[in-house]
Amino acid sequence: MATKWRNRLGFGVRAFLFTFGLSGFLIVSTYGSNYVYRDYFHTPQFRNELNLFAQYLNLFELNLIPLEKAKQSLTVSQDEIDEYRNGLGNVTDQITFLKNEYEQLLNEAESANNRDAAEIYLAERDRKIEEIAQIFKSDDYARAKIIADKEKSVEEYYRGREEYYLDFLSYKGQLQYYFTSGMSDRVYTNILLADDESITDKMNSHYMSYISSYSIPTDNSDSYYWLRHYDRRVNSLLPFKGEIAVARDLPSSSSIGIKYKKYEQEQIALWAYGLASLVSLFACFLLMRKRGGAPATAASWVPHYNKLPIDVRAVSTILTGWATLYLLFSIKDRFLQVWDNPFDSGWRMFIGMAAAAAGLVITLVQGKLIAARFRDWPYMKQEWRSGLLNKVWQSVKTQILRAKNSLTDAFLSTSTGVQLFIVLTIIYGLGLAALMTIVDPVFVVTYFVLLAAIGLPLLMVLIKRIGYFNRIVLKTSELAVGKLGQDLGVSGKSVLAALAGNINVLKQGVTTLQNEQAKSERLKTELITNVSHDLRTPLTSIITYTELLKKEDVSNENRIAYVEIIDQKSQRLKVLIDDLFEVSKMASGNVELNKEKVDLVQLLQQTLAEYDSAIRNSSLQFRLPNMKMPVYASVDGQKLFRVFDNLIGNVLKYSLDNSRVYITIQTAGNQVTISFKNVSKYEMSENRDELFERFKRGDSSRHTEGSGLGLAIAKSIVDLHEGNLAIEVDGDLFKVTLSLKVRE
Incomplete structure (x- = not known):
């Protein structure tokens, strides 16, 4: 008993080690590419922060353009004036549209007896009409309107960009920079220099933990999308070159310092975890070689488990395997949260890993039991046929097939079904009317009127249809014994008429088949005759000249001539036989x-x-x-x-x-x-x-x-x-x- 528990415990330890190794593989393969850099300052994330700071710096300091200067630089071309005028059509169309728009408002105001509102709408309409006329009449007036709209958009842009200014100040307090332009003597920097110090005295590895050279062009690339608004208005942007650095005495409370330290901690933890998981996998491999793989499956619950349908066992194995993978991926997702909440996240990782190890054990044991069944394939097929899913599927197929057959039979002919329903309804109605005459003789006259108007015509139609049906039956009996006779008459579009038409088609098919059969017999006779003639002719010549050669008084010249004729006829016979063999071979498809x-x-x-x-x-x-x-x-x-x-x-x-x-x-x-x-x-x-x-x-x-x-x-x-x-x-x-x- 103790040995059995030791084996189970040993397998559980191996499963936990293997699970730990798999989690390390997932974590390293997922996050490893983010932590291969020397430190945070060499990551793409920090480079993006430098690019963002350079954009802010260019916008708010290097190429700062005051609002008034931006407004003064606005211009309007003649094309813009024409586009502004004709944006909604010509002057007539715009005035007509405006009148129609205000006509509804004026009618509503007059209907409500609101003269004040009507006068306001009227004055507003006339003002807009006058404004449209002025726009089309005067270029200066149109230009002023366009300038006003542009100034408004510039003001909105300047108000909108202020939300980025606080971010700029935050970066400016953490990063050191020094920029100059070849087109200006001015220096832009936030580094404090003494009178006897130069920028090289400060911008070096002694004072800075990271230094990056930087160029700020004036193009419209995506990295300077905030400046596009300016590029359409002014052409005074200057290119700058310089350096951006991180000071060594950067406070640890700064956002960049926090990210630097967190990256360093996560980097150490990731590679340490990866190394530990590799050692765990190696230890699991050694233990498996020493003590074997999955435990024996001779437990008392195994016979009961094997009584379950095979598909239920397969689904159970798949579900436990999926749950194990889900737990492994949840461990991977929780790994980087350990530094934010070490106790809670670490404990959850441990619980998840233990649950994943248990799921792995259950999956392996079930897999081993099912694999043993797969070795006996005939028994496996028998189990599958008696499985739950197969039983359900067979039952569903049977029900579907029965419903389909019933529905098909019910609607083989929709018109026939409808006609039968109408006839039964009429017969039932006449029977009900007959009962009404028994209850009250007053209805006798009404009943005879209904019988004469509906019952007698229905009876005549039924007699006619039955007679038509009997003629069809008689015709099919004649066809069965080989009597073709005349075609059936086809009248109307009823099912019986369609049946009569189909019988006529079948009769024509029989006639065609008989003709084809007669033709086939004739061709067969001609084939035999032709084959006999074509084969007998050269064969007769061969026999005849062979008999002549047997005579002793045949001259040498005649003998040569007879042999030549025999050779020709033999070749002729060979050609006939070869051709006959080839056409037969092709007819067989071989x-x-x-x-x-x-x-x-x-x-x-x-x-x-x-x-x-x-x-x-x-x-x-x-x-x-x-x-x-x-x-x-x-x-x-x-x-x-x-x-x-x-x-x-x-x-x-x-x-x-x-x-x-x-x-x-x-x-x-x-x-x-x-x-x-x-x-x-x-x-x-x-x-x-x-x-x-x-x-x-x-x-x-x-x-x-x-x-x-x-x-x-x-x-x-x-x-x-x-x-x-x-x-x-x-x-x-x-x-x-x-x-x-x-x-x-």
């Missing part, structure tokens, strides 16, 4: 693009160069405008080369002889458009969208070379690049447009 920065113009020119011999041997004339400037895009160069190769190959195979072929590249924004235009030698009678289908050819007789997969492969490659490949057919004019994103 293709990787190796994108890089590619000049599309150069790539297109390289493709054309591959066909240079074929183009020269053909009767086609290729026109290539807009092929001078490079156009860059992030693409797979090899794949895009295949697209250009297929498109140019189609142009050579299907273009009308002696016609022109146009290949253009245009950019707009972040899009590049490449178009191939030619005149077809075959009639383009099929659906142009089907040209992208596999094994489709512009030559329906299939007499031309090719697999019929060129456009399908090209479109798949362009789609992989997130581009677009479109076909336009206008008579025999055939145009393929390729769009890609340019490289950003």
